[in-house]
Amino acid sequence: MRSSGSLSRDTNVLNxxxxxxxxxxxxxLALAKLLFAHGPRHVTAESLFNEARGxxxxxxxxxxxxxxxxxxxxxxxxxxxxxxxxxxxxxxHHHFYxxxxxxxxxxxxxxxxxxxxxxxxxGETISRVEVVIRLAR
Amino acid sequence: MRSSGSLSRDTNVLNxxxxxxxxxxxxxLALAKLLFAHGPRHVTAESLFNEARGxxxxxxxxxxxxxxxxxxxxxxxxxxxxxxxxxxxxxxHHHFYxxxxxxxxxxxxxxxxxxxxxxxxxGETISRVEVVIRLAR
DNA sequence: ACGAATTCTAGAATAATTCTAATCTGAGAA
DNA sequence: TTCTCAGATTAGAATTATTCTAGAATTCGT
Numbered sequence: 406m407r408s409s410g411s412l413s414r415d416t417n418v419l420n421x422x423x424x425x426x427x428x429x430x431x432x433x434l435a436l437a438k439l440l441f442a443h444g445p446r447h448v449t450a451e452s453l454f455n456e457a458r459g460x461x462x463x464x465x466x467x468x469x470x471x472x473x474x475x476x477x478x479x480x481x482x483x484x485x486x487x488x489x490x491x492x493x494x495x496x497x498h499h500h501f502y503x504x505x506x507x508x509x510x511x512x513x514x515x516x517x518x519x520x521x522x523x524x525x526x527x528g529e530t531i532s533r534v535e536v537v538i539r540l541a542r
Numbered sequence: 543m544r545s546s547g548s549l550s551r552d553t554n555v556l557n558x559x560x561x562x563x564x565x566x567x568x569x570x571l572a573l574a575k576l577l578f579a580h581g582p583r584h585v586t587a588e589s590l591f592n593e594a595r596g597x598x599x600x601x602x603x604x605x606x607x608x609x610x611x612x613x614x615x616x617x618x619x620x621x622x623x624x625x626x627x628x629x630x631x632x633x634x635h636h637h638f639y640x641x642x643x644x645x646x647x648x649x650x651x652x653x654x655x656x657x658x659x660x661x662x663x664x665g666e667t668i669s670r671v672e673v674v675i676r677l678a679r
Numbered sequence: 680a681c682g683a684a685t686t687c688t689a690g691a692a693t694a695a696t697t698c699t700a701a702t703c704t705g706a707g708a709a
Numbered sequence: 710t711t712c713t714c715a716g717a718t719t720a721g722a723a724t725t726a727t728t729c730t731a732g733a734a735t736t737c738g739t
Contacts, residue, residue, distance in 0.1 A: 481623070483620055483621055483622055483623040484620055485620055486618070486620040486623075486624075486625070486626040487623075487624065488623070489623040501660075501663065501666075503666070504669065512660050513660075516658070516659070516660035517656065517658065517659060517660065518657040518658040519654065519655065519657070519673075520655040520656070520657040521654065521655040522653070522654060522675065523638075523649055523650075523653035523654065523675070525638075525675075525677060526638065526677070529638075529640070529677040529678065530677065530678040531675055531676070531677060531678070532641065532676045532677060532678040532679070533675075534674070534675050534676070535673070535674045535676065536656075536671065536672070536673050537672045537674075538659065538660070538662075538668055538670075538671050539669045539670040539671070539672065540662055540663070540666040540667065540668060540669060541666065541667040541668070541669040542669070
């Protein structure tokens with residue numbers, strides 16, 4: 406019984422990869438566990454690489470982050486120039502951005518009410534509306 | 543009379559630099575003219591460097607863009623990872639982002655009505671709210 | 680266990696940006 | 710005008726994030 410919690414967590418993570426059509430390799434599983442086993446997270450390639458330290462290469466982290474993003478398991482966010490964040494919360498929502506620390510925090514979709522939007526330019530379709538609330542430096 | 547239009551434009555640009563406390567050097571004037579002499583623009587360091595080609599170095603373009611931004615003449619925007627945009631429109635407004643082409647287009651402040659926002663986290667102050675409307679790839 | 684396709688890896692390559700140290704220049708003082 | 714020097718410019722090196730390459734290893738259906 407002692408390990409059933411993490412066992413089922415591992416199984417969930419494994420199934421999640423399979424469901425997305427990603428081969429559950431050792432390194433993808435390790436990364437997916439770090440990403441999905443606990444609450445929602447915002448990581449960079451480097452921060453995740455450091456957590457997983459020793460067991461895989463940085464290129465694999467980049468590959469995995471992009472593969473996960475392509476399959477809808479992650480969302481990429483570009484707020485700070487020069488470094489991408491990846492968000493494990495792929496549902497529609499917004500963000501606080503702490504200018505002081507460069508950290509992100511989720512803002513639930515319903516705390517931001519948008520009562521009107523412009524029409525998309527000719528021939529274009531709105532794919533997503535992202536709100537970033539910047540917090541003073 | 544023929545050149546009075548561009549003369550006064552040059553004078554405006556020069557005064558704008560002076561007013562911001564920036565020494566109006568030859569290269570800053572050249573860049574400021576490209577940036578401010580016509581309508582609002584979105585540039586990257588490289589695109590601006592290419593326009594000014596031959597008369598100054600890339601490092602100077604970066605220096606100028608950052609100096610201008612610090613003095614409030616430009617605003618930096620990070621939407622695509624790996625490359626910064628600079629916006630000559632420093633008034634509050636939002637953006638369309640064309641995923642297909644990587645281009646930006648201004649959205650007037652009043653076309654986006656936000657009827658509610660979350661409170662800032664403890665000890666923080668909202669410095670700005672940015673809305674990016676992504677247009678389908 | 681076998682084979683084919685996919686994935687992983689180290690290290691090289693690339694792209695955007697910043698740094699460095701030497702040189703130059705604008706603007707006020709003389 | 711000329712002098713002076715803080716501030717600006719420059720070429721090129723350095724740094725940082727990311728992507729590429731090509732060979733080695735692994736997964737998975739059979």
